[in-house]
Amino acid sequence: MKKVSAYAPASIGNVSLGFDVLGAALEPIDGTSLGDEVIVEQATSFSLTVSGPFAHKLPADPDSNIVTRCYHYFCDALALNGKKVPVVAMTLNKKLPIGSGLGSSASSIVAAFHALNAYSDNVFDxxxxxxxxxxxxxxxxGSIHYDNVAPCYQGGMTLMTGATSPITVKLPVIKDWFWVACYSGISVSTAAAREILPKEIPVATALTFGRQLGVFVHALHAGDADMAASVMQDVIAEPYRKSLLPGFDEARTFSMENGALAFGISGSGPTVFAVCNDEAQAHQIAQWLDANYIQNDDGFSHVCRIPAQGAVAK
Known part of the structure; x- marks a missing residue:
């Protein structure tokens, strides 16, 4: 019987200075699997089984699960293109916490579509x-944005173009950087985190945002790590969203005083990230965040790199 599994990694949306247009994939350096997996196999009728450490946080009704919606959307697209629609059983291994700021929904979506496409002989480009x-x-x-799905699918650090093709371009990464990601254990709704933002921003803020993003992209291409780190401040969302994250200011202060080059909110939070160029300092910051930023037993932290590979199907 035909069977395909796909893994899709966690990701950092925004990367502080790139609200809705910049994202990066994450891969723990200790080999921990930080992402969701979807298995697709031949069946006589569609079904979805959910397992994994965060399965209990998802709706009990499979029809309400985003993976089921991915299947129906994929089948509709196949039918519109005159292709045979597969009947499959799907399994979601939910390893990422919901509302974590680690691209949890994106990981499930990417793994589902990647697995379905591989099962269907890669019919879609x-x-x-x-x-x-x-x-x-x-x-x-509540709105289409690619800052999690793109790096999760494609790997690396991705910049959204605003065009229909190519939707993204890959940016160089600073290979010496370690990315400490710490999930506090609480949940922050992406929709709620967007609602807290102002509907308009001052011209001065818009100019700062554009300058920072331009300098950052230039610095990555030039391989100038110091310049890249110097502009990694969020002037759009962080001033408002940090109120949703208990202990954020203290975590930032400790990290920046103990070797971090930059510190920010991953996506909508509550996960935070610190960028370091020293592995020992990265582990020290991770240990402090474990002890002081995590709110409950669901929380965790990992020292990561940005992997070149995103979703993988086999």
Missing amino acids: EDTLLAMMGELEGQIS
């Missing part, structure tokens, strides 16, 4: 599949 992923992500968050 990368941009077409990425557009599907963005559409389904938008159904959850």
